[in-house]
Structure formats: C-alpha cells, structure tokens
Amino acid sequence: MAYLELNNVYKTYGTDENATEVLSNINLSIEEGEFVAIVGFTGSGKTTLVNLINGLLEPTKGEVLFKGKPVEGTSHERGVIFQNYSLLPWLTVEQNVLMAVKEAFPKREKAVYKRKAAYYIDMVGLTPAINKLPKELSGGMRQRVAVARALSMKPDMIIMDEPLGALDALTRGTLQDQILNIWGKDKRTALLITNDVDEGIYMADRIIPLRPGPNATLGPEFKIDIERPRDKTAMNDNPNYKKTRNAIIEYLMDIGEERKSQVSEAFVLPDLAPKDFVNQFR
Amino acid sequence: MKQSVTLGKVTKFMGLGFISTFKDLFTGKLEKEDYKAFLRKVIVPVASVLLFLGLWHLGANALYNVEAEFRIEKALNEQGQVAADEMAACIASGDTSCQPNTLPSPSQVWTSFQSLLNDHALISADKVAFKEKTAALNEKRVAEGKDPIVYTGRPSFVDQIFRSLKTVFAGFFLALLIAVPLGIFIGLSPTLKSAFNWFIQIFKPVSPVVWYLLVFMIVKTLLIDSSEDSSFSISFIAVGLCSMWATLVNTSMGVSSVDKDYINVAKVLKLGNFQKVFKIILPSSLPLIFTGLKITLSVAWMVLIAIELLAQSPGLGLFVWEEFQNGANDSNAKIIVAMFVIGIIGFLLDRLMLSIQNWVSFEKTDAI
Numbered sequence: 348m349a350y351l352e353l354n355n356v357y358k359t360y361g362t363d364e365n366a367t368e369v370l371s372n373i374n375l376s377i378e379e380g381e382f383v384a385i386v387g388f389t390g391s392g393k394t395t396l397v398n399l400i401n402g403l404l405e406p407t408k409g410e411v412l413f414k415g416k417p418v419e420g421t422s423h424e425r426g427v428i429f430q431n432y433s434l435l436p437w438l439t440v441e442q443n444v445l446m447a448v449k450e451a452f453p454k455r456e457k458a459v460y461k462r463k464a465a466y467y468i469d470m471v472g473l474t475p476a477i478n479k480l481p482k483e484l485s486g487g488m489r490q491r492v493a494v495a496r497a498l499s500m501k502p503d504m505i506i507m508d509e510p511l512g513a514l515d516a517l518t519r520g521t522l523q524d525q526i527l528n529i530w531g532k533d534k535r536t537a538l539l540i541t542n543d544v545d546e547g548i549y550m551a552d553r554i555i556p557l558r559p560g561p562n563a564t565l566g567p568e569f570k571i572d573i574e575r576p577r578d579k580t581a582m583n584d585n586p587n588y589k590k591t592r593n594a595i596i597e598y599l600m601d602i603g604e605e606r607k608s609q610v611s612e613a614f615v616l617p618d619l620a621p622k623d624f625v626n627q628f629r
Numbered sequence: 630m631k632q633s634v635t636l637g638k639v640t641k642f643m644g645l646g647f648i649s650t651f652k653d654l655f656t657g658k659l660e661k662e663d664y665k666a667f668l669r670k671v672i673v674p675v676a677s678v679l680l681f682l683g684l685w686h687l688g689a690n691a692l693y694n695v696e697a698e699f700r701i702e703k704a705l706n707e708q709g710q711v712a713a714d715e716m717a718a719c720i721a722s723g724d725t726s727c728q729p730n731t732l733p734s735p736s737q738v739w740t741s742f743q744s745l746l747n748d749h750a751l752i753s754a755d756k757v758a759f760k761e762k763t764a765a766l767n768e769k770r771v772a773e774g775k776d777p778i779v780y781t782g783r784p785s786f787v788d789q790i791f792r793s794l795k796t797v798f799a800g801f802f803l804a805l806l807i808a809v810p811l812g813i814f815i816g817l818s819p820t821l822k823s824a825f826n827w828f829i830q831i832f833k834p835v836s837p838v839v840w841y842l843l844v845f846m847i848v849k850t851l852l853i854d855s856s857e858d859s860s861f862s863i864s865f866i867a868v869g870l871c872s873m874w875a876t877l878v879n880t881s882m883g884v885s886s887v888d889k890d891y892i893n894v895a896k897v898l899k900l901g902n903f904q905k906v907f908k909i910i911l912p913s914s915l916p917l918i919f920t921g922l923k924i925t926l927s928v929a930w931m932v933l934i935a936i937e938l939l940a941q942s943p944g945l946g947l948f949v950w951e952e953f954q955n956g957a958n959d960s961n962a963k964i965i966v967a968m969f970v971i972g973i974i975g976f977l978l979d980r981l982m983l984s985i986q987n988w989v990s991f992e993k994t995d996a997i
Binding site: 401402403420421422423426427429431433435437438446447450451500 | 890891893894896897898899900908909912913915
C-alpha cells in the first residue's frame with residue numbers, strides 16, 4: 348500500500364451557485380522514500396492540493412490516506428514548508444525552530460530542545476544568524492529557517508509548497524542541493540510543489556503535472572530516470588533528461604494551448620467614442 | 630550580539646531626532662549637505678515659534694487696547710470726563726485695580742510661569758519646615774496610636790501636575806486592565822463580538838462629561854459609608870472609561886485579524902489553544918494593541934482636564950477652573966501657562982507610548 352494516497356479527491360469552495368470546483372478527481376499515490384514533484388501553472392490549485400495533504404483543508408469528496416489512515420487535521424508526521432516562509436517575525440531564528448521542537452517532542456529538558464534546534468539550524472548553515480530576527484535575514488536565509496523548522500519536527504513526510512519560488516536562480520540552486528542532501532540522508536518521503544520544470548527534474552523521482560484549474564486534475568506522470576546524485580551541468584547532456592524535459596514541456600504547452608482555445612470566445616466591445624469636448628466649446 | 634546605544638539612536642527611537650541634529654551643530658559634525666536638513670529641521674521650527682509668539686503678542690496688544698478704550702468710554706458715558714481721565718491714568722500707571730482683563734501677552738505668561746515656580750519653592754519650603762516641626766509630635770502620636778498630622782496647605786502648581794499625572798495613569802491602567810482582556814475575548818469569539826458590538830458602538834461616542842456623571846452616580850452610592858474624598862476615584866474611573874474604547878476596538882481588531890499564515894503555522898505545529906493565543910495571536914496583535922493604548926493615553930490626558938474640573942479633584946483641570954473663578958490680575962496668564970503645560974505633557978506622553986510601541990513592535994514604525 349502506498350504511503351500517501353489520494354483517491355478521487357474533489358475540492359469545492361463556496362456553496363450552490365457560487366461554488367467553484369478547484370480540484371476534481373485527483374488520484375495520487377506516493378511510496379515511502381519517494382521524491383515526487385507536482386508541476387503546475389500559477390492559480391491551478393497547487394496550494395489547495397498541499398493543504399488537503401497536510402490537513403489544513405478537508406476534501407469535499409474523496410479521501411486522503413496517509414499510511415493507510417484518513418488524514419484528519421494536521422500532524423507532526425507531515426512537515427510543511429510554506430510558500431511564503433511563514434516565520435513568526437517576533438521570534439528569532441532559534442526561537443522559531445525551538446517552538447516546533449517543543450511541540451513535536453513534549454516534556455524534555457530545556458538543554459535537549461536547545462541542542463536539537465541548534466542541530467537543525469546548523470544543518471541549513473544558519474548558526475551565525477541564530478539570534479537574528481527574520482526581518483534581518485535575506486529571502487534565502489528565511490526559507491532555510493523554514494526548512495529547519497519543518498525538519499526539526501522529524502516528520503515522516505515533508506511537503507514543500509513552492510519553497511523556492513521567490514528566490515533568485517543562484518540561491519535556488521544552492522537550496523535545492525541542500526534540500527536534496529538532507530532528503531538523501533534519511534530518505535524521507537517528499538512532495539514538492541513547483542512551477543519550475545527544471546527544478547522538478549533535478550530534484551524528483553517522478554513529476555506529475557497539475558492541469559490548470561478550475562476543475563484541476565493531475566496529468567500523466569513522468570518518471571525521471573537519472574541517477575543520483577545528479578549534477579546540474581552533466582545532466583544537460585543526458586539524453587534521458589532532454590527527452591523527459593521536452594515531453595513535460597510539450598505536455599504543459601499543449602495544456603496552455605487548450606486553455607487558450609477554451610477562452611477564445613469573442614467579447615464584443617460596445618461601440619463608444621470619446622466625447623469631443625474641445626469642439627463643443629468652440 | 631552587542632549593540633551600542635548612542636544619543637542619535639535613542640533620540641531617533643523616541644521620535645526626538647532633532648536633538649541629535651542640535652548636538653551635531655555644537656560638536657561641529659555637520660557636513661555641507663547637512664545644512665539643508667539643518668535648515669529644515671531646526672531653523673524652520675524655531676522661526677515658526679518666533680512668528681507664533683509675535684502674532685500672539687500683537688493680538689494680545691490689540692485686545693488690550695480694545696478693552697482699555699471700552700473702559701474709558703464707559704467711564705465717560707456713565708460718570709463724565711473726570712472719571713474717564715482718571716481711568717485712563719489708572720490704566721497707564723499699571724495699577725492692578727483697573728487693568729483690562731483679556732488675553733495675556735507672552736511676557737505676562739512667562740512672568741506668571743516664574744511666579745508659579747516661585748510659589749512652588751515657597752510651598753515646598755513650607756512643607757519641609759512643617760515636617761520638621763511636627764516630626765517629634767507625630768512620633769508621639771503614632772506611638773499613642775493616633776494618626777500623624779499631615780500638611781494640609783494648598784498644593785502648588787507643580788503638585789497639581791503630579792496629581793493630574795497620577796489620575797491619568799490610574800485611569801490609563803484601569804482602561805488597560807478592562808480593554809485589553811475584553812478586547813482579546815471579543816476578538817477571539819465572534820459570538821462575544823456580536824454580543825458586545827452594540828455596547829461598544831453606543832458607548833464609544835459618549836462625552837466625557839456624561840461619563841463623569843454616570844461614574845459619579847455609581848461611585849457616590851458605593852462609597853456612601855466612606856468618609857474619604859471620592860473625587861479622585863470618580864475622576865480616574867471616568868477617565869479610564871472614557872479612554873478605553875480605542876484600546877478595546879484595536880485589540881479586538883488585532884486579535885481577529887491575525888495573518889492567516891501564522892494561524893496555519895499554529896495548526897501545522899499543532900499548538901494548543903492556550904499556546905495559540907499566547908504565542909501566535911497576542912504577539913502578532915501587539916502592535917495594534919499598543920496603537921490603541923497610545924490613543925487611549927492621549928484621550929485620557931485630554932478628557933482628564935474636563936473631568937477634574939467637574940469632579941473637583943485636585944489637578945491641572947481644577948487649577949484652570951479655580952484660576953478662572955478667581956479672576957485675579959494674573960489668572961488669565963496662569964490659565965495659559967497651564968494650557969502649555971498640558972500640551973507639552975500630552976506630547977511627552979505620546980512620545981513615551983511611541984517609544985514603547987516601537988520597542989514591542991516587530992515592524993518598526995516611524996515617528997509621526
């Protein structure tokens with residue numbers, strides 16, 4: 348049985364006439380230790396999908412199973428890295444991580460908490476900034492704190508919602524490597540939501556495109572058969588990489604075309620001309 | 630991580646940045662391009678103060694002349710030429726019995742200010758002397774189980790200021806103790822919100838005078854057996870009730886509008902309800918709560934004068950009222966002194982709250 352399973356999941360916001368179906372008929376299964384990436388356009392319902400999996404939202408129809416049990420609310424077993432970091436701005440880096448550690452491992456000594464927090468902060472290379480407030484950090488550093496916070500709870504599965512979306516290409520690259528390193532150490536199950544196909548190919552075992560919403564649904568999956576550890580420059584010459592990349596991009600382009608043709612209904616503009624104020628007063 | 634505290638940082642933090650510009654002027658640290666800023670920050674305000682004093686002086690002079698002419702005219706019409714000449718001579722001689730009573734000039738106000746300070750020095754000396762004189766007697770009385778004799782002379786102007794500050798802070802803390810917890814509960818629960826909404830909407834715009842009367846009705850009956858003077862309790866409770874609304878509304882708004890991301894964090898970390906309130910909701914609404922408290926303190930200071938006046942509670946309000954009733958030659962000048970003192974203290978209180986607000990807030994706000 349799969350580690351995480353989504354069976355015929357539908358999610359609708361609003362009721363009756365105002366209802367918009369954001370996700371429809373989502374079927375997904377992720378095995379233990381797998382790294383899966385979901386690629387989709389902005390506004391296609393990626394965040395809704397993430398929130399269904401981490402338990403912040405409940406599906407309107409269908410079921411979300413984690414380790415065979417239905418997901419009811421959030422759990423420490425599923426760590427989440429949010430798109431906008433969501434650090435608490437009044438707490439320092441250490442306090443932000445400590446908060447998560449204390450919740451995940453109740454009733455330990457203070458020194459134990461401190462050691463655990465320090466370990467995870469060190470893992471993302473932020474020990475020098477341990478006493479800084481989030482506003483004193485750069486975007487990349489903030490995201491690393493969020494990674495440390497999510498990992499410090501020792502989740503069985505880690506869910507990332509466009510974690511690197513707001514970062515520049517260089518920081519993106521280093522952080523991708525860092526996340527892969529951490530993931531490689533104990534092979535936790537990981538789900539990455541992204542809008543960057545290259546990021547997905549570089550990091551994941553499988554890529555699944557999310558067709559744009561409303562009524563978003565998952566497309567066919569693409570397996571990435573490239574050995575780990577992957578090397579960014581070497582990968583560019585890998586025939587497998589080229590093939591997969593082209594296939595995915597072609598698929599996404601087709602969806603885009605489809606979408607465009609759907610909205611090609613012509614809107615006739617009313618025939619209006621501005622009043623001639625100048626001549627009126629002559 | 631150690632941060633050095635410099636004058637510049639401290640004054641900027643308190644919204645008094647112009648002080649460090651002054652310091653730079655005297656230590657010769659000003660660069661050429663700083664002179665433009667110096668002109669704007671120091672010269673322009675000083676010039677506007679001088680302009681204000683000049684206009685005030687001219688206006689006061691004009692009013693003085695109007696009043697003086699009216700008196701002479703009146704004497705002429707009612708008592709004839711001789712009385713009119715006498716009146717004119719009397720006014721010109723500066724005799725206190727016939728001075729026109731109108732808006733005092735800046736110099737008169739300054740003289741009154743000094744005389745008030747002198748008066749304070751006299752009263753303080755008197756108090757010390759009284760204490761020395763009664764020290765031995767009081768010891769005996771206390772040993773015998775009687776109450777010691779206390780100084781009951783009239784309070785000086787400076788004493789009145791401190792009485793007023795005491796009343797305003799008592800009222801402010803009352804407002805804080807009521808409005809912050811109530812605001813948190815209202816913000817957390819939509820049910821409580823709809824239960825309290827009408828209450829807030831109706832009582833918020835009620836005038837300080839009416840609050841005073843309401844508090845008077847209740848406290849008078851509650852303290853019916855007590856021989857103590859209830860004017861202080863009445864005035865500080867009225868001040869607190871008048872001024873708490875800003876804090877109440879801001880607190881409930883801050884608590885109910887916490888960023889959804891933070892709530893999601895609380896959910897993902899699985900914080901308990903207690904922890905969620907104290908670790909997420911309260912810290913994130915602190916800036917709004919303190920904005921409310923800042924408004925509350927300035928409103929409290931503003932209504933205090935009116936309420937002290939009504940309640941006959943010692944303080945600046947009563948001082949102003951007594952001087953007005955007194956009608957002595959320098960009463961008007963003393964009222965203007967009180968006006969400036971009230972304004973300056975109000976400004977300092979506002980800066981005090983702004984510093985505290987900056988200190989607790991995670992997003993630094995600039996001084997307005």
